[in-house]
Amino acid sequence: MLPMSLLSIIELLAVIATAAYGILLAVRKEMDVVGLFTVASAVAFGGGTLRDLFLDRQPLFWIANPHLPLVVLVLALVSGFLPWLLKWMERYLLLPDALGMGLFTVVGTQYALDAGSPWFICAILGAITGSFGGVIGDILCNEVPSLFRPAPLNATCSFSGAWIYMLASEFGPQGISASVIGVLVVFLFRLAAVRWNVQLPAVRFQPGD
Amino acid sequence: MLPMSLLSIIELLAVIATAAYGILLAVRKEMDVVGLFTVASAVAFGGGTLRDLFLDRQPLFWIANPHLPLVVLVLALVSGFLPWLLKWMERYLLLPDALGMGLFTVVGTQYALDAGSPWFICAILGAITGSFGGVIGDILCNEVPSLFRPAPLNATCSFSGAWIYMLASEFGPQGISASVIGVLVVFLFRLAAVRWNVQLPAVRFQPGD
């Protein structure tokens, strides 16, 4: 794995970026600070919480790392007073978010491997960890989850990266970290999908509906 | 209980039927294949997942049976290319769905009995297993759950069947399988409710509102 301190920094940046997306979502619904904090927490911690519940991991990662929800609370309070700050931040969120998606995907996949799950299940749990927080945030905001609608590839990057990570762990050459490969694949795949707007098409009963 | 191989076949048919309902729901919302797979999984596995989480059963049944989500993924991918196939399938879904509702109800009720829960709780967990997948699917699609609105009886069939199953287990004559009775009661009750459009009325503050 990556060195612990680097891991913690990526994790913190990823939590800030995903929480910021949640806050932007909540402000658009004219929520108060309670809503900002809850939606931000759901986006930042929802995927990992689902994974921990599905795999029966205790304590939940945000209970074991209380500095993470504390950072989200501070961010929500600051945004309550200075919402334009978030809007300004928005343009800088893509990189830490994509990096965090890579990290969360690899961590979620590894936890499922640790629990002895078959590879297909591990890839699903990696994708849930990496990209399902936004689904819970959208549900709290009463929106059809954007993850399910045509938009630059998101869960697909997590899901593919999870497979690459498992293949690299199993068959990769000695001395190259599978974690680094997994995180980078998700990160670059996501950036490319956003850059060239790669989408899955909407499925319709009649073509051209 | 029923013989294992017959059980597996009913289970597989039920997963396909419920997943197909989920895909139909997702296509109506113009989702992409990620949405189709997730909503289909939610409808097929949501009720059983809630039951497993509520009763702390590990591993979750779809993690222990990874061929089930794999079948759902294949169905979602095929539907992504041939959505009319699903629409054509729709007319044949009632029977496997009703049979699956019977099976899931009996299994869920028995798991709750195994956990030592009182009968009323067992009937609720049977009904959750048998009919709550659709609720989670509807929430993912940003719809008021159809299970809660007037429509042919659904959760009511599960809930009643769970009681019949428990009564038959406790007081039924030797040599008659309570499971078979439970599954059949739910199955026939559901078919009758659809055939004669038996509904619970909407509750209104003023009659005739």
Next chain:
Amino acid sequence: MLPMSLLSIIELLAVIATAAYGILLAVRKEMDVVGLFTVASAVAFGGGTLRDLFLDRQPLFWIANPHLPLVVLVLALVSGFLPWLLKWMERYLLLPDALGMGLFTVVGTQYALDAGSPWFICAILGAITGSFGGVIGDILCNEVPSLFRPAPLNATCSFSGAWIYMLASEFGPQGISASVIGVLVVFLFRLAAVRWNVQLPAVRFQPGD
């Protein structure tokens, strides 16, 4: 703690009051009795269920206390026939609801303390137990959760009361029950917020939007 029998009475009143709010919500959506029971259960038990799942407490409190969902079922059935009864009850719901919010907050906070969680996490789990049932009820009704929108303070009362309870437990003078203080603080804070309509403002990108 408070004497057991008084605790049970407050708990029962709180479940009835929160379930009644859920039923009122469900009737506005023209649901049938299945919907009334489910939404009422979600509002009454949703916060405590999230807490039990997050802390891995087994069995869930409503499975261990099956008389509580039974009371909710009776209330839903009665409301199905006499919905005006609920509307008439509405004016009397504030007191038992606020008292229940106090009780649930203190119980949830204490359970998190028992699990060895840090104080900040305990306050969050107290607030989830005290006020998140309504969020799940709103989601089941396809509404933006009212807890996140400007309205008389709700989760804020729980969150503050949880801190007061922990401070009183740790530093309070001998012979004064921290539980009584915690419940009373939440109760009075909530009543005051409703009485004088104390709200958190909606956050907007532009002031005055």
